[in-house]
Amino acid sequence: MTQDRRSKALALLESLDPEAPSRVAENLDALSDDFLEVVLGFAFADVVSRPGLDLRTREMLTVSALMAMGTAPGQLEFHIRAALNVGVTREEIVEILLQIAVYAGVPACMNGIAAAKKAFSAATAS
CATH class of the missing domain: 1.20.1290.10 (AhpD-like)
Known part of the structure; x- marks a missing residue:
């Protein structure tokens, strides 16, 4: 995951719950860096951050x-x-x-x- 994409996903997650990014990243990274890339990257950086819906x-x-x-x-x-x-x-x-x-x-x-x-x-x- 590019640092920019990771940062974008975690920033969006932070807007939902300020305490979530560190907890979620730690949980996902503990098993594999790929989970943050696949799960958060897709969900938050690719989809949820799209401009079509607030x-x-x-x-x-x-x-x-x-x-x-x-x-x-x-x-x-x-x-x-x-x-x-x-x-x-x-x-x-x-x-x-x-x-x-x-x-x-x-x-x-x-x-x-x-x-x-x-x-x-x-x-x-x-």
């Missing part, structure tokens, strides 16, 4: 997708906190939860509720 909208879409998937509770909680950090309101998160109940099912919504409660609690504690 970061607030991208986070709402990410939260929706992770809720619908129902298989990534840690990432869901992180991205709900990130969404709050970039201006998505609690009320909007609740509306996303209700929308997911309709299109992805009540179990996906229930998983989202659990993640949202943790994220809201963490946001209040900060």
